[in-house]
Amino acid sequence: MSKTVLVKKFREKLDMSAKDASAAIDGVLGAIEDGLKEEGNVTLTGFGTFKTVERSARTGRNPQTGQAIEIPASRGVKFAPGKFLKDAVK
Numbered sequence: 511m512s513k514t515v516l517v518k519k520f521r522e523k524l525d526m527s528a529k530d531a532s533a534a535i536d537g538v539l540g541a542i543e544d545g546l547k548e549e550g551n552v553t554l555t556g557f558g559t560f561k562t563v564e565r566s567a568r569t570g571r572n573p574q575t576g577q578a579i580e581i582p583a584s585r586g587v588k589f590a591p592g593k594f595l596k597d598a599v600k
Contacts, residue, residue: 546587556594563588 513535521531542560545552551561567583 554592556592558589558591558595561588561590562586 517528517531517535520526520535521528524531524534526534542552546560546562551559553559563586565584565586568581570579570581571577572579
């Protein structure tokens, strides 16, 4: 689902303008981003948990040439769905 479709669904469910729906979604996503930066995780009870993870440096392979390449350490985000979400998509 794209952000445009999400805005449309949000607008229909809450009976608001597309501009307000887009601003609300941007606000939620911004708050999740801030929570990950500041605390390292965001838990939405029943829905799931976003958590930052550290990835260590490692050696990988270029799939086209097979040549070994060094992949630097980085931070990423993982999402673990909650019970409500798991049950909803069964």
